[in-house]
Amino acid sequence: MHIDVETLPDNPVTLPETLGFGRHFTTRMFTRRYDRERGWHDARIEAYRPLTLDPAATVYHNGQMIFDGTKAYRRPDGDINLFRPDCNAERFNASARRMGMPEVDVDEHVAAITELVRLEHRWVPGGDGTALYIRPVMIATEKTLEVRASREYLHYIILSPVAPYFAAGFAPVAVYVAADYVRAVRGGTGEAKTPGNYAGSIAATELALARGCQQVLWLDGVERRWVDEVGAMNIAFVRNGREIITPVLTGAILHGVTRRSLLQLAPDLGFPAQERRISIEEVLDGLASGHITEVFGMGTGAVLAPVGRLVYQDREITVGDGQPGPVARRLHAELTGLQTGRRPDPYGWTRRIAVSG
Numbered sequence: 001m002h003i004d005v006e007t008l009p010d011n012p013v014t015l016p017e018t019l020g021f022g023r024h025f026t027t028r029m030f031t032r033r034y035d036r037e038r039g040w041h042d043a044r045i046e047a048y049r050p051l052t053l054d055p056a057a058t059v060y061h062n063g064q065m066i067f068d069g070t071k072a073y074r075r076p077d078g079d080i081n082l083f084r085p086d087c088n089a090e091r092f093n094a095s096a097r098r099m100g101m102p103e104v105d106v107d108e109h110v111a112a113i114t115e116l117v118r119l120e121h122r123w124v125p126g127g128d129g130t131a132l133y134i135r136p137v138m139i140a141t142e143k144t145l146e147v148r149a150s151r152e153y154l155h156y157i158i159l160s161p162v163a164p165y166f167a168a169g170f171a172p173v174a175v176y177v178a179a180d181y182v183r184a185v186r187g188g189t190g191e192a193k194t195p196g197n198y199a200g201s202i203a204a205t206e207l208a209l210a211r212g213c214q215q216v217l218w219l220d221g222v223e224r225r226w227v228d229e230v231g232a233m234n235i236a237f238v239r240n241g242r243e244i245i246t247p248v249l250t251g252a253i254l255h256g257v258t259r260r261s262l263l264q265l266a267p268d269l270g271f272p273a274q275e276r277r278i279s280i281e282e283v284l285d286g287l288a289s290g291h292i293t294e295v296f297g298m299g300t301g302a303v304l305a306p307v308g309r310l311v312y313q314d315r316e317i318t319v320g321d322g323q324p325g326p327v328a329r330r331l332h333a334e335l336t337g338l339q340t341g342r343r344p345d346p347y348g349w350t351r352r353i354a355v356s357g
């Protein structure tokens with residue numbers, strides 16, 4: 001793939017004092033177009049600018065759109081680490097298949113990310129918990145109201161310097177268990193990273209916020225009994241201070257890269273990890289008896305977010321003493337250390353982009 005790079009002034013970058021999450025964007029973006037005759041073509045890195053789309057573009061009507069999210073981290077030596085960008089590219093393709101969209105070549109997608117991050121390296125912040133969030137997107141652009149696969153697409157990548165997903169950083173979050181709404185069913189689109197899943201979650205998120213919670217915990221769509229995941233994270237429970245349990249992938253749950261990494265890392269640190277179904281009753285009983293000692297979310301945005309409190313119907317349940325537990329602390333330190341190059345990476349998960357010296 002040849003990428004046409006627009007020449008832009010190399011202005012110095014002043015990072016905003018308060019980064020937040022996904023509020024500021026860098027000056028360049030990657031774009032590439034698809035049609036049936038030419039396949040993917042016209043790859044460019046150009047100035048970040050508004051998109052111009054026909055009001056009849058099918059993305060606005062049928063919602064044929066996917067996205068993903070990964071991060072670039074500043075290393076102590078000034079270089080930059082990408083974390084498992086190939087896993088995100090493969091998930092982008094899995095989402096594309098589910099939504100009837102064309103796949104991208106994994107190596108080309110990772111090359112586009114690498115080149116864009118290299119050009120925008122001054123935007124990678126260096127503070128604790130910060131990163132450059134990478135947001136690849138694909139939208140259906142054909143002008144048609146027919147309900148069928150679009151014949152034209154736009155693939156683009158934008159970058160945002162971010163603080164940790166939750167403003168308080170590595171502090172416990174409160175989670176609202178959705179009792180009236182469901183996010184996904186098997187055979188639906190729950191496993192794809194497509195905006196409809198998130199749009200359908202917003203009413204429940206408003207209920208969660210009204211109850212003082214930051215995230216929604218979704219139960220399965222059929223029995224409303226089995227724990228699926230939280231709004232932007234997979235979920236895990238710690239039994240007896242050691243064993244980790246995370247819901248098994250059912251097709252309704254996002255296959256998280258952080259989840260997948262922690263499932264491999266945790267046993268190597270002495271925490272056996274199990275993927276299985278876990279019901280909300282088992283969670284509530286385990287918290288009441290003290291057998292479940294910790295709960296935490298896992299996702300690119302927060303990396304690992306300890307859960308301090310659960311709200312389920314009219315009940316409020318504190319997890320342990322409400323503070324981050326030792327397993328969450330250890331895993332968070334190990335994984336963020338590996339991602340940022342502060343600790344060794346025996347798994348070969350990081351890809352270094354040399355920008356210093």
Ligand SMILES: Cc1ncc(COP(=O)(O)O)c(C=O)c1O
Pocket residue numbers: 069229230231232233234254255256257258259298299300301
């Ligand atoms: C619904 C949902 N589940 C889980 C995750 C965690 O996935 P990952 O660890 O790949 O970021 C995310 C975030 O991408 C998400 O949006």
